[in-house]
Amino acid sequence: MSLSRRNFLKSATATSVAFAGLPALAGCARADGITQPWLNQVEGYGALVADPAGLFDLPEGFTYEVISTVGDAMTDGLVAPGDFDGMACFTRADGKWVLVRNHELTPDEIEKSAFGPDAAGLELIDRDKVHDWTDDGAPHLGGTTHLVVDPETLEVTEQYMSLAGTINNCAGGPTPWGSWITCEETEWQVGGDARVDHGYCFEVPADATGLVTPVPITGMGRFRHEAIAVDPASGCVYQTEDRRGLALFYRYIPDVPGELARGGRLQALAVRGQPGLDTRNWTGNSLPVGDWLEVEWVDLADVENPDNDLAERGHADGAAMFTRGEGLWWGENECYFACTDGGPERIGQIFRYQPSPFEGTDRESEQPGRLQLFVQSDDARVMEKCDNVCVAPWGDLIVVEDGDEDQYIRGVTPEGRVYTIGRNADADALGEKSEICGPCFSPDGSTLFFNIQRNPGRTFAVRGPWSERSL
Incomplete structure (x- = not known):
C-alpha cells in the first residue's frame, strides 16, 4: 500500500468544523436536470x-466496470x-x-454460500481449513476472497476463497507488511x-494463493x-467496535511488531481528565468539532470477553464512550474512524x-496522543450514516454510506x-x-474499488480525472 494523506494537515493548529456549519453550494442538479437530494460544500x-x-x-x-458479482464462478471451482x-x-x-474482500455472512445464509446451496463445493477444499461448523455439519459461511486484477484491463484473472468458516466478516484493514486483517463483527459464543x-x-496474506489456516488473534x-x-x-x-450505544476505541500493542498472533496488550482510549x-453528542454538542483532547x-x-461485557468494563475504568465505530484507516501519521450514528441527529x-511520538x-x-472530532453531520443531505472510509492519494478522506435512503460515496477535504x-x-x-462498502484505491492511485453489498453484491472499479481534486 502506498497511500498517504499528503498535506492533510496544513498546520499543527488546523481544525475542522461541523458539516452543517459550512455554506452549501448551489447547483445540486444532475447533468440531465433532475434535482438531487444532497448538498455539496465544495465543488468536488x-x-x-x-x-x-x-x-x-x-x-x-x-x-466504472463491474469486476465481480455474487454467484460468479471462481477459479477455485467455488462461487x-x-x-x-x-x-x-x-x-x-x-x-x-x-x-x-470480506463477506459478512452468518451460517444460515446458505443461498449466498461459496460452496453452493447443497455444499457440493466442500469436496474441492481442505476441510481442515474451515474455521467452524454448525451442529449439523455445515460450514460457517463468512470469510474472505481474493481477486487478482489486471491493472491495464481491470480483468479479474483469478478469484478464489482465502479464509473460510468465520462469521460476519465486516471490515478490517491492510497492514504495512502486505496482509489483510479481517474482523468478525459478532459476539457469538460456543453453543447452538x-x-x-x-x-x-x-x-490473511495478500499473496495467499488459496485457503489459509484460520488463526484467531486472541490478544486483539x-x-x-x-x-x-x-x-x-x-x-x-487501532480497532473500532460496531456496538450500539456503548463502544470503545481500542489499541493493541503487539509484543513483536508485525507478528500480531504472538500476543500483546489490549487497551481502550480515555480522555485525560475526563474519565468515561x-x-x-446525542444530547447536544458537548464535544465540540475541531477541538483537540489529550488521551491516555x-x-x-x-x-x-467471556461475559460479552468488555466495553462496559473498560468504560467503568474510564475509557471514553463512542457509538457504532465503523470504518478506520491510517493516513499520514494519524488515523480516522467513523461512528455511524454519532451526533445530535445520529447520522x-x-x-x-x-x-504520541512515544x-x-x-x-x-x-507527549500524549490526541483525539479530535473531525466532522459531524447534522444534515442527511450532506452525509448520512458514514461507514467504511479510506484515504485518497490526493489527501482527502473517502467515505461511503449505510443510510436509510440513497447511499452515496462522499469526499471530505482537509478542511472538513x-x-x-x-x-x-x-x-x-x-x-x-x-x-x-470497502472503498480502497489501487496502489498507483488510478482506480477506486468499492462494493455494493447486496441486490446482488457487486465489486466496482472506477476510473476518471481524480487529479482534479489534487491539493
Whole structure:
C-alpha cells in the first residue's frame, strides 16, 4: 500500500468544523436536470450523471466496470459468496493487483454460500481449513476472497476463497507488511451452531494463493470488531467496535511488531481528565468539532470477553464512550474512524487520532496522543450514516454510506468540507438500496474499488480525472 494523506494537515493548529456549519453550494442538479437530494460544500467533481444502466451514478468523465458479482464462478471451482464488505488492494509480485474482500455472512445464509446451496463445493477444499461448523455439519459461511486484477484491463484473472468458516466478516484493514486483517463483527459464543467462540480478527496474506489456516488473534480481543488500522512507526493496531450505544476505541500493542498472533496488550482510549467521556453528542454538542483532547490508554483484562461485557468494563475504568465505530484507516501519521450514528441527529461523526511520538511506550505521558472530532453531520443531505472510509492519494478522506435512503460515496477535504462522488442507483424489488462498502484505491492511485453489498453484491472499479481534486 502506498497511500498517504499528503498535506492533510496544513498546520499543527488546523481544525475542522461541523458539516452543517459550512455554506452549501448551489447547483445540486444532475447533468440531465433532475434535482438531487444532497448538498455539496465544495465543488468536488461536479454534478452526477444518471447511469443509463441504472447501477451507479458518477460525475462526468468517470467510468466504472463491474469486476465481480455474487454467484460468479471462481477459479477455485467455488462461487463468489454474498454480502461483500470491507476490502483493500495490494500489488502482487508479478505487478497484478490483489483485492482481498470480506463477506459478512452468518451460517444460515446458505443461498449466498461459496460452496453452493447443497455444499457440493466442500469436496474441492481442505476441510481442515474451515474455521467452524454448525451442529449439523455445515460450514460457517463468512470469510474472505481474493481477486487478482489486471491493472491495464481491470480483468479479474483469478478469484478464489482465502479464509473460510468465520462469521460476519465486516471490515478490517491492510497492514504495512502486505496482509489483510479481517474482523468478525459478532459476539457469538460456543453453543447452538458454533463450536468455537467468534468475534476475533484473522490475518490473511495478500499473496495467499488459496485457503489459509484460520488463526484467531486472541490478544486483539473478542468483541464486535469492525475495522483496524496499523501505525507503521510504532506497530500499534487501532480497532473500532460496531456496538450500539456503548463502544470503545481500542489499541493493541503487539509484543513483536508485525507478528500480531504472538500476543500483546489490549487497551481502550480515555480522555485525560475526563474519565468515561461521552463523545456521542446525542444530547447536544458537548464535544465540540475541531477541538483537540489529550488521551491516555486504559489496560483491559479478560480480553477474550467471556461475559460479552468488555466495553462496559473498560468504560467503568474510564475509557471514553463512542457509538457504532465503523470504518478506520491510517493516513499520514494519524488515523480516522467513523461512528455511524454519532451526533445530535445520529447520522454520523468522524474522529481522527494522532499518536504520541512515544506511542505505546513508557514515555507516552510526556507527549500524549490526541483525539479530535473531525466532522459531524447534522444534515442527511450532506452525509448520512458514514461507514467504511479510506484515504485518497490526493489527501482527502473517502467515505461511503449505510443510510436509510440513497447511499452515496462522499469526499471530505482537509478542511472538513464534503462533496459527493457517486450514488448507488440500483434498488431491489422493494425500492431498497444496499449499502456501499470497502472503498480502497489501487496502489498507483488510478482506480477506486468499492462494493455494493447486496441486490446482488457487486465489486466496482472506477476510473476518471481524480487529479482534479489534487491539493
